[in-house]
Amino acid sequence: MASKDNSVNIKSGGAKASGAYHHGDLRAAVIAAGLKRLEADDGGELGLRALARDVGVSATALYRHFPDKEALLDALADEGLRRLGARQAQAWLKAGGGRNGFKATGITYVRFAHEEPALFRLSFTRQMRERTVDVDNDGGEVAYKLLRAGVGEALPGVEDPDTAALHAWALVHGLAMLILDRRIEWDEEMVEQVVGLTFGGIC
Amino acid sequence: MASKDNSVNIKSGGAKASGAYHHGDLRAAVIAAGLKRLEADDGGELGLRALARDVGVSATALYRHFPDKEALLDALADEGLRRLGARQAQAWLKAGGGRNGFKATGITYVRFAHEEPALFRLSFTRQMRERTVDVDNDGGEVAYKLLRAGVGEALPGVEDPDTAALHAWALVHGLAMLILDRRIEWDEEMVEQVVGLTFGGIC
DNA sequence: CTTGCCATGTTGTCACTGTAAACATTTCGA
DNA sequence: TCGAAATGTTTACAGTGACAACATGGCAAG
Known part of the structure; x- marks a missing residue:
């Protein structure tokens, strides 16, 4: 069985291809966005909704890729x-x-x-x-x-x-x-x- | 001028005297309750409401003694x-x-x-x-x-x-x-x- | 003692959070 | 080709910190 690749793959721009229903690689995109926000480090919490917005996806979509926050x-x-x-x-x-x-x-x-x-x-x-x-x-x-x-x-x-x-x-x-x-x-x-x-x- | 005493004074039992509207020393009681919860350390967050309930007071009462959480x-x-x-x-x-x-x-x-x-x-x-x-x-x-x-x-x-x-x-x-x-x-x-x-x- | 001020506590409400359920769309293998 | 599985959306709910408006009671001045 193929071992699941756990590392981040910052591939494309991140935003899903303009109007496409499916994203392609949401998991990676979310992690990339998360890292970006952490780099900015405004000090505030890292919220799911903000993260989802960054990626251009609804908040609950993240739950298809992570069991919880x-x-x-x-x-x-x-x-x-x-x-x-x-x-x-x-x-x-x-x-x-x-x-x-x-x-x-x-x-x-x-x-x-x-x-x-x-x-x-x-x-x-x-x-x-x-x-x-x-x-x-x-x-x-x-x-x-x-x-x-x-x-x-x-x-x-x-x-x-x-x-x-x-x-x-x-x-x-x-x-x-x-x-x-x-x-x-x-x-x-x-x-x-x-x-x-x-x-x-x-x- | 008297320097404000910042240390905790775990005096009475903590709960306000059964039905009394005013508490007496809420600030100290809240801090004591907070420390107790930290000692228990269930790992969860320390919420204002829970803390207020411990002391037997409404949540917003804490705002009379602390500007914010x-x-x-x-x-x-x-x-x-x-x-x-x-x-x-x-x-x-x-x-x-x-x-x-x-x-x-x-x-x-x-x-x-x-x-x-x-x-x-x-x-x-x-x-x-x-x-x-x-x-x-x-x-x-x-x-x-x-x-x-x-x-x-x-x-x-x-x-x-x-x-x-x-x-x-x-x-x-x-x-x-x-x-x-x-x-x-x-x-x-x-x-x-x-x-x-x-x-x-x-x- | 009375009166009225003011520190303190309460109720109601708001925006926001994580997350669950029901529904929609796309992809993919039989 | 067709239906199931994967992925995304909408809606909704309970819980959060915080604010405003109101209630209560202690205390000091008259």
């Missing part, structure tokens, strides 16, 4: 994690792996949260309800594997790699969250310093 | 921060200050998040809008001062205390958040280990 948000969250993972992988490569790459990975994490606040928050603040997850394609799972592998390669001699990985993750995640909630202000240099303290050194 | 949530959030700060101070003292006290402070932070998930999340996830804050009484401000002082006393020889403080805060905050969102499971021993890595050692 939560499921829709889950899909958006998942896409968020996938993007985060992609950017991190990219940063890792660009820095040439190793300790530098690991640090870049961490900084990218925080920067992502700062640049896409609503998406980042949505992605993580979502109470992981049991969705039958295709483990190989789950954004969160991918990101963690990357992290764990990074620890292995960047800090080869560390005594407890799992603890170290958790430490690193918690650090960047906390930094990201504190910035999102405006407990502390975004400051690239500061982030580099704080992250470097753990990711660069041994710890 | 956000303000009410702000008050709850503030109380949450105050409680967190109190517990941390207590832990600090119990551990006799110093490096041990500092570590205890950090663990208490994470434990608090685990024990009062809804309250913790509410307290931090709230977009710090400009409320004219009585700085000396603001929960968050108090907590940060405590942290900053802790770094000073626990790690006297550290090169950049501000960065170290941020590091410590981000670490425990990230740990707390990841646990709340079920990215990682609560595990007292694990927390001690991870926190100890930074708070105990130098870093």
